[in-house]
Amino acid sequence: MSTSIRRKAPSLSRRRFIVSSAAAGGGLAIGMQLPFGIETAAAQRPAAAPIEVNAWVVIKPDDTCVIRIARSEMGQGTLTGLAQLVTEELECDWNKVTTEFPTPGESLARKRVWGEFGTGGSRGIRISEDYVRRGGAVARVMLLQAAADQWNVPASELTVANGVITHTPTGRTTTYGKVAPAAAKLTPPDPKSITLKDPRQWKVAGKPMKRLDTAPKLNGSLVYAIDVKLPGMLCAAIKDCPVFGGKLVSFDNAKIAAMPGVKRAVKVNDTTVAVVADTWWHAKKALDALPIVWDEGENAKRTSADIDAHVKEGLTAANVYAMRNEGDTLAAIAAAPVKVEAVYSTPFLAHATMEPMNCTVKITPDRAEAWVATQNGEAALAALSEQSGLPLEKCEVYKHILGGGFGRRGGAQDYVRQAVQIGKQFPGVPIKMIWSREEDMTHDFYRPISQCRMAAGIDAAGNLVALQVRVSGQSINAFNNQAAAKDGRDDRQLQGYYEKPGDAQLGYTVPNLLVEYAMRNTHVPVGPWRGVNTNQNGLYLECFMDEAAKAARKDPLEFRRALMGKHPKHLAVLDAAAEKAGWGTPLPPGVHRGIAQFMGYGSYSAAVAEVSVGADGKVKVHRMVLALNCGHAVNPDQIAAQVEGSVAYGLSATFYGELTVDKGRIVENNFHTYPILRLAEMPKVETVIVPTFDFWGGVGEPTICVVAPAVLNAIHAATGKPMRKLPLQNPVAALNKA
Amino acid sequence: MAKLNINGKVRDVTVEADTPLLWVIREQIGLTGTKYGCGVAQCGACSVHLNGNVVRSCAIPVSAIKATDRIVTIEGLSPTSATPIQKAWLALDVPQCGYCQSGQIMAATALLAKNPNPSDQEIDDAMTNICRCGTYQRVRAAVHLAADSMPAAKRRKSAA
Numbered sequence: 001m002s003t004s005i006r007r008k009a010p011s012l013s014r015r016r017f018i019v020s021s022a023a024a025g026g027g028l029a030i031g032m033q034l035p036f037g038i039e040t041a042a043a044q045r046p047a048a049a050p051i052e053v054n055a056w057v058v059i060k061p062d063d064t065c066v067i068r069i070a071r072s073e074m075g076q077g078t079l080t081g082l083a084q085l086v087t088e089e090l091e092c093d094w095n096k097v098t099t100e101f102p103t104p105g106e107s108l109a110r111k112r113v114w115g116e117f118g119t120g121g122s123r124g125i126r127i128s129e130d131y132v133r134r135g136g137a138v139a140r141v142m143l144l145q146a147a148a149d150q151w152n153v154p155a156s157e158l159t160v161a162n163g164v165i166t167h168t169p170t171g172r173t174t175t176y177g178k179v180a181p182a183a184a185k186l187t188p189p190d191p192k193s194i195t196l197k198d199p200r201q202w203k204v205a206g207k208p209m210k211r212l213d214t215a216p217k218l219n220g221s222l223v224y225a226i227d228v229k230l231p232g233m234l235c236a237a238i239k240d241c242p243v244f245g246g247k248l249v250s251f252d253n254a255k256i257a258a259m260p261g262v263k264r265a266v267k268v269n270d271t272t273v274a275v276v277a278d279t280w281w282h283a284k285k286a287l288d289a290l291p292i293v294w295d296e297g298e299n300a301k302r303t304s305a306d307i308d309a310h311v312k313e314g315l316t317a318a319n320v321y322a323m324r325n326e327g328d329t330l331a332a333i334a335a336a337p338v339k340v341e342a343v344y345s346t347p348f349l350a351h352a353t354m355e356p357m358n359c360t361v362k363i364t365p366d367r368a369e370a371w372v373a374t375q376n377g378e379a380a381l382a383a384l385s386e387q388s389g390l391p392l393e394k395c396e397v398y399k400h401i402l403g404g405g406f407g408r409r410g411g412a413q414d415y416v417r418q419a420v421q422i423g424k425q426f427p428g429v430p431i432k433m434i435w436s437r438e439e440d441m442t443h444d445f446y447r448p449i450s451q452c453r454m455a456a457g458i459d460a461a462g463n464l465v466a467l468q469v470r471v472s473g474q475s476i477n478a479f480n481n482q483a484a485a486k487d488g489r490d491d492r493q494l495q496g497y498y499e500k501p502g503d504a505q506l507g508y509t510v511p512n513l514l515v516e517y518a519m520r521n522t523h524v525p526v527g528p529w530r531g532v533n534t535n536q537n538g539l540y541l542e543c544f545m546d547e548a549a550k551a552a553r554k555d556p557l558e559f560r561r562a563l564m565g566k567h568p569k570h571l572a573v574l575d576a577a578a579e580k581a582g583w584g585t586p587l588p589p590g591v592h593r594g595i596a597q598f599m600g601y602g603s604y605s606a607a608v609a610e611v612s613v614g615a616d617g618k619v620k621v622h623r624m625v626l627a628l629n630c631g632h633a634v635n636p637d638q639i640a641a642q643v644e645g646s647v648a649y650g651l652s653a654t655f656y657g658e659l660t661v662d663k664g665r666i667v668e669n670n671f672h673t674y675p676i677l678r679l680a681e682m683p684k685v686e687t688v689i690v691p692t693f694d695f696w697g698g699v700g701e702p703t704i705c706v707v708a709p710a711v712l713n714a715i716h717a718a719t720g721k722p723m724r725k726l727p728l729q730n731p732v733a734a735l736n737k738a
Numbered sequence: 739m740a741k742l743n744i745n746g747k748v749r750d751v752t753v754e755a756d757t758p759l760l761w762v763i764r765e766q767i768g769l770t771g772t773k774y775g776c777g778v779a780q781c782g783a784c785s786v787h788l789n790g791n792v793v794r795s796c797a798i799p800v801s802a803i804k805a806t807d808r809i810v811t812i813e814g815l816s817p818t819s820a821t822p823i824q825k826a827w828l829a830l831d832v833p834q835c836g837y838c839q840s841g842q843i844m845a846a847t848a849l850l851a852k853n854p855n856p857s858d859q860e861i862d863d864a865m866t867n868i869c870r871c872g873t874y875q876r877v878r879a880a881v882h883l884a885a886d887s888m889p890a891a892k893r894r895k896s897a898a
Contacts, residue, residue, distance in 0.1 A: 075835030075871045210831055217836030218819040218827050220771015220812035224837060227770035235765075260754060281761035354775050354783060354837040354870045403773070403837030404870050437776045637831065641876070645834060648872025671780035671868060680862035682874035 051180040053142055054188055055102075055113040056086055056135030063163050063177035065092040067136075069099045070107065070114035071124040072375050073213060074405035075645075076700040077638035078124035080211045082132050084634055085125070088197060088205040089136035092176055093162040099212055104377035105396040117377040120410045120528060122601035122698020125634055129696055134191035139183075141194065146183035147174050199632050199693055208637030213401065225373040225400040228360045230430035234263060236422050237283035238274040238433055239292065240443045243300045243664035244523050248273055249293040256286040265290055268421045276426065280434050299523045300664040307449060307522050307661055308345075314472025314518030315343060315453040321489045321519070324499055327512030332466035336457025340551045342544055344454070344724045346536045348659040348666075349447035349529055350674060355403020356440040359419035360432040363388055368395045368423075370416055373402040375409040383413040387420035406649075407528035411480065412445060438669040445527025446659060446666075448474035450493070452540035454547075457512070462552035464563060466512035469497060471537065475519050479526050488519040495533035496541070496598055496705065502695075504534060504600045506541075507570030508563035524661065530649060531704035534600035538705030539712070539726070542596035546713040547722050556595055556713065557583055569629060570597055573604040573690060577627035580688045581608035591622060594713025596706040603630040603697030607706035609683075611714035619728065621651065621683040621711055629690045630697035640687040643703050647685050650707025652677040658727050741805035744769070745814030748805070755801035760784040762800050763811060771812035771840045775868070782867030785841035786811050792848035812840035815847060823847045826884035834871035841867045846881050855885050 050060045058066035067086045073079035083099050107114045115131060140160065147165045148155040151172060159166050163176040199206060216222035241248060251273050253265050261282030265275045273292055277283035314320070333339060360371040361384070368388035374380040377399050384395045402409060419433040435443075450473025457466035475493050477485035484490065496504045497515045506515075529535075549559035557578050564571040574597040578584075583593065590612045597606035610623040626643050633639055656675040660667045668674040712723040723729070740751050744767055751766040763772050763786070772795060775783030779797035786795045787810040788803075803809070815821050819828065823846045826832075833839040842865070849856055849864040856864065861881050869877070 075833070077834070210828075211833075213836070214828055214831055214833055215819065217833040217839050218824045218843065219815065219817055220769065220840050221817075222836060223770070224773075226774065227764075229768070229770075279761065279765040281757055281765060352870060354773070354781070354835065354868070356774070402835060404835045406870070434774070437778075641831065641834060641873070644875045645872035648869070648874060670778055671776050672778065676781075676868045676870060677872070677874075678868060679865045679874040679877060682872075682878070685875055 051184050053139040053180055053183050054135060055110070056132060057090060057139035059176050059180035061177045063093065063175050064096050064098060065090065065163065065176065067097055067099050068102050068114065070102055070117050071128065072117070072119040072377065072399060072402060072405065074119070074375065074402035074409070076124065076642060077211060077635060078119065079213055080209065080638060081125050081634040082128065083212055084205040084207075084209055085129055085133050086136035088202055089133045090140050091160045091163070094204050094209065096163065097212065101399045103396055103398060104381040105393070107378070108381070108392055118379070118410070119375045119405070120407060122603070122701045124700075126602060126696035126698055131191070133196050134194060137194045137196060138188050138191050141189050142183040142186045143176050143179055145186055146179040150174070150179065150182065205634050206632070207635070209635060211638065222401060224355055224403050225360065225371055226355055226358045226403065226434060228371045228400070228432060230360065230362065233360070233430040233432055234276050234278060234426065235280035235283050236274045236276045236419070236431055236433040237280060237287040238268065238272060238418060238435060238439060239287055240439065241271045241294050241296065242442065243294070243296040244525055245299040246294050246296040246664070247271055249295050251293070252291040256290050259286045259289065262286045266422060266425050268418050272418060274418070274422050274433065276422065276431065280432070284436060296664060302523055302664045303662050304660040307524075310522065311449055311451050311472050311520045314520040315451055315470055317472075317518050320470070321487075321517045322514060323491055323494050323517060324497065324513055324515040327466070329466045329468050329512040329514035332512035333455055333457035333468060336465060337460050338458035338551050340456045340458065340544070340548050342454050342547055342722065342724055343451060344540045344543060345451040346449070346539065346726045347657070348449050348524060348661075349653060349657045350441050350444045350659055351404070351406045351408035351529055352441060352671075352674065352676065353402070353404030353406060353408055356435045356437055357408075357415040358432065358434040359415045360430060361419045361423035362428070362430040363420060363423035364428050366390070366394055368420065369398070370396075370419065371398045371400065372416055373400050373409055374413065374416070375402070375405045375407070376411060376413070379411050379413050380416050383416040384420055387417045388424065406530040407532070408444065410528060412527065437671070441669050441674060442666040445525045447529035447535070448476055448526040449522065450474065450536050452536070454540060454544040456544070456548045458548060458552045462554050464508075464510055464548055464552070464559070467510045468514045468516070469541065470516045470518065471540070472518040472520050474521050474524070474526050476526050476528060476532070478519060478521050485519065488517070490517060490519060493517050493519070493533055494537065496537040496600055503602055505567070507567045507597060507599060508560070509566045510563065523664065531600065531701040534598060534702070534705035535650070535653065535708070538596065538598035539708045542598060542706070542709035543712050543716075543722065543724065546594070546716055555584075560595075560597065569604050569692065570599060573597060573627045573629050574606040576688050576690045577606035577608050577625050580627065580686060581610070581625040583608060592714045592717040594710045594715070594717055596709035596713060598705045599702070600705060601698030601702045602695065603628060603699065603702040605703045605706045607703070607710035609710035609714045611711055611718060613715060613718040619655075619715060621681070623684045623686070624707070624710065625686045625688065626703050626706065627688040627690060628699070628703055629692055630699050630702070631691055631695035632693060633689050633691040636689055639689055639699050642699050643687040644685045646703040647707050648677050648682060650704045651681065651711070654708040654711055654726060654728055655681070656727050740800050740803065742767075742800070742803060742809060743805065743807060744809045745811060751800070753800055756799045759786070759795040759798045759800055759803060759809070763795060769811050769813050773837055773840055775838065780868070781838070782841040782845060783838050785844040785867065787844060787848055790848065790851060792845050812844060815843070821847060822884040822887050823850060823880070826880040826887065829883060830876045830880045832873050832876040832880050834873055838867055838869045842869065842877055846877070846884070849881065850884060850888070854888055856881065
């Protein structure tokens, strides 16, 4: 994306900001404020004008501190965590902190002063922590200097706490609100010249502060993108060809022309049609009634059976990509006195965010605007510019808090592209496009399908001496980032098995190790799904470790520990989970434990599940203990919330999640056929955070991957039968069938 | 034309008889706290109260609503979020993305109105709304917290 735009912007900057947080109802006006001239209202009350001290910090005369958050908020708590980090260095009053989202257009106009907007890969905090803390620290230095100048004393004689500045020798005090206008005129110090606080001394960061965005989520006042209302707005319902790769041939506008509220059906692109009407319900009814002719193409022959066979073939294919090849694995397995082998599989999954995809646009010949839930505001801006044909500086994106992201609302921005194509056909008219749940579930970028064949050799002493991991399945990079998937070499599909430390390193040392990937792509669109490939790879490895431990006649925990001497951080987290769960201590009759550990997103995770299996095969997960080392724990309560959510996300995939393909299209299209875990099935979750303060790891994703294997291993312990296929089969039925 | 009593205010709306109550609330009345999640009464994001009972408004045609029926949406509970459920939700930071929480709060409020001291099993049975972020552990804790915050006499009555 170009960053070469020049524009006189800062003096107008507030026009473009979206107020997003704290005050109940504060977000309500967003769609309304901008066209109706918030600027004018602000200009009429210059005394109350907020002062931008620097890009990150705006201070109001009443000492309210507005902290700018470039990353998206989708429930993961990044908005609150980043505000805590800025507050920590700024030394303002946490009780007077609110937040706002700078707009991507404003950021480009200001040479990307807020850095990256992308919010994925559990990077929201760990990638921006340094510059946002420095942003807060720079503002603090400027505010203190302004007070020092006012009193004509050295800044070194000043202290500050909760936004109140004190001149220690005289006891004089002032506040950030009073000195902000003078501070804003000062030349900022070099951010790199400032020494940040030792995280062990944190007072606001590192503490379980309440979220800043909860209040408007309790009374219906938070305006999600789907709730946007603009004067004269029309609504659009949309239908993409049910078969991926198929085409739109024609549709018959005459058949719906007389339906209530309908404007007309429009071609969106080569595969998609939409109906525009006065309300979304009218648009949807007309779309359902619209005669549409599709050219479904060759892909209409594809079925899940074909796809499964295609993926299975990769398990034994020759000449595949070997990411790791240490020792002589195949020979070592052949020579081992005990051999173990197993094949696992996981299906396509949908993100199923609770807020379906939607986007509101207003396109005129010289301006394009979008109101949208996006994990990447800059990607949304780029899509808006590309599709509208207008240069970036004539485009703007207003970000809303997302009703769920999980990777669906990241780079692709397909729904923004569609909305712009509709909006262009109604120049000057705001168009709100909303996908039905059925559209959302059948036109996702799915978690890719894969299978894995594991083979191991165990020596006479019960040690794992050789391990072959062969993953076969669809590549995300091959679909959306082909440069990273050349010649079938795609390390990302082997996430979690890496040799290199720091990101997603395998936690075991095995003298003979072969880690291979057979790329087997399909016609189904794929993309990152919360936890991406750590979920499947963690399941494959950790379920197999239990099978290997059983063959070695070892306790699953001790079997793992013996391989982890060179990976002390992995081991410490595994031990923390085992200790908290009381591994090895007696359980109530019928309850069994399973354990798992894995690494992703720079963080170390482990889980212990306590599970019972009824005589009817019904699996009940009673309790799960999860341990996480994410380096620094910015908000322990929100980390716990993410871990609890990870358990629910992981258990939905364990018990229910499966999309199948028939006639080239996704069969399951709503929550009755793609069930999600509900409250009654939620186990008690205990979170153990063991930060080591020597790195910054992610939080939103890394713990999902240990959920399914811990549960499956507990079922294995309960029934004696390994579970190798998700979603979970009824273990008793599977046992009887075997 | 239909007459609807929503949050104590009677409103005339002009819609086709088969329009789901959800879309009347969102698009005609303009109250957007009630959410669309599935359209088939599966997820509960659209939950509102109809004469004190929690219902899924996406699957109720407006023609099924009588002028005497009392509809309450999330906006009708307490604009300052002062009900025991809303206060408990705030105290435990229940919401993550928040999109399903209007429905969760409506379901929990209806539960406590009928059963001021629900057991875990009763919470399991009553709270069937989908939350994709997985806030269930806190939803359960907040229902208990709200119940505990209510006058003891009311709770004893229910337990008896």
